[in-house]
Amino acid sequence: MWKRVVSLSSLISYSKSKATYGVKIWNSPSTLISTPVYYGTLFKEKNPLIIFVLGGPGSGKGTQCIKIAETFGFTHLSAGELLRKEINSENGHIILDTIREGHIVPSELTVNLIKKAMESSDNYKFLIDGFPRNEENRITFERILGVEPNAVLFFDCPEEEMVKRVLNRKEGRVDDNINTVKTRLKEFSELNPHVIDYYTKRGKLHKINAVGTVDDIFDQVRPVFAACEAMK
Numbered sequence: 449m450w451k452r453v454v455s456l457s458s459l460i461s462y463s464k465s466k467a468t469y470g471v472k473i474w475n476s477p478s479t480l481i482s483t484p485v486y487y488g489t490l491f492k493e494k495n496p497l498i499i500f501v502l503g504g505p506g507s508g509k510g511t512q513c514i515k516i517a518e519t520f521g522f523t524h525l526s527a528g529e530l531l532r533k534e535i536n537s538e539n540g541h542i543i544l545d546t547i548r549e550g551h552i553v554p555s556e557l558t559v560n561l562i563k564k565a566m567e568s569s570d571n572y573k574f575l576i577d578g579f580p581r582n583e584e585n586r587i588t589f590e591r592i593l594g595v596e597p598n599a600v601l602f603f604d605c606p607e608e609e610m611v612k613r614v615l616n617r618k619e620g621r622v623d624d625n626i627n628t629v630k631t632r633l634k635e636f637s638e639l640n641p642h643v644i645d646y647y648t649k650r651g652k653l654h655k656i657n658a659v660g661t662v663d664d665i666f667d668q669v670r671p672v673f674a675a676c677e678a679m680k
């Protein structure tokens with residue numbers, strides 16, 4: 449039986465039923481909610497709630513994800529962080545070179561890391577931070593995991609502010625320098641709009657103004673997750 453979240457249902461779609469083969473359809477006719485589509489077998493036992501988190505470098509995705517995870521009980525998976533942890537692995541040289549240059553790592557590599565992290569988690573609520581970076585990322589995720597996100601957050605931030613934040617971040621990242629930031633911003637401005645358009649058309653996009661204090665921004669984020677809170 450499929451259930452509809454009534455509170456803020458237009459913000460987020462969710463089903464408590466288990467995913468099985470084929471495309472699920474709501475019991476009651478509704479054009480309000482975009483239905484999560486499960487066409488794979490991976491999540492037969494665990495029906496996931498997946499939120500993709502988009503935004504340019506330094507837009508504050510990671511900062512907000514930490515707050516969302518703490519407040520709403522999500523597991524925070526940063527695609528960039530998963531890749532950085534793989535730098536000493538078999539494919540590590542490809543990853544390190546790509547990150548250092550500010551380009552995008554081949555999608556299969558990233559998606560398989562996300563898949564592994566999701567499978568090994570006991571949680572069913574996932575924030576996937578910094579993903580998808582492009583259409584290839586998105587399509588590869590759908591192909592390998594057989595699932596779409598329930599909602600997509602987009603932290604919209606002016607370039608000038610993003611550059612300032614990245615250059616002030618003192619975490620020792622190899623890509624936090626002006627040359628790499630320029631490449632990251634260029635790729636972001638070319639590739640992100642396609643992803644945004646796709647999820648806008650599917651009624652899943654929630655654009656957040658990423659300028660302001662961390663708490664001001666979180667106040668905009670909070671309502672998107674109120675529907676999830678009701679499921680706890």
Ligand SMILES: Nc1ncnc2c1ncn2[C@@H]1O[C@H](COP(=O)(O)OP(=O)(O)OP(=O)(O)O)[C@@H](O)[C@H]1O
Nearest residue numbers: 504505506507508509510511613614617660661662
């Ligand atoms: N609202 C804010 N105002 C000012 N600084 C912020 C704000 N949010 C985050 N920051 C700071 O800006 C820097 C970048 O933030 P964060 O790491 O969350 O961005 P990100 O979108 O995850 O970036 P990246 O894609 O490069 O990982 C950090 O040093 C963080 O502390």
Ligand SMILES: Nc1ccn([C@@H]2O[C@H](COP(=O)(O)O)[C@@H](O)[C@H]2O)c(=O)n1
Nearest residue numbers: 527528546547550551552553578579581
């Ligand atoms: N989907 C992704 C996400 C990240 N990368 C690479 O990692 C770098 C750092 O990512 P952050 O989200 O932590 O900024 C990014 O610049 C890419 O090189 C990727 O390839 N694909």
Ligand SMILES: [Mg+2]
Nearest residue numbers: 509510526528
């Ligand atoms: Mg980050």
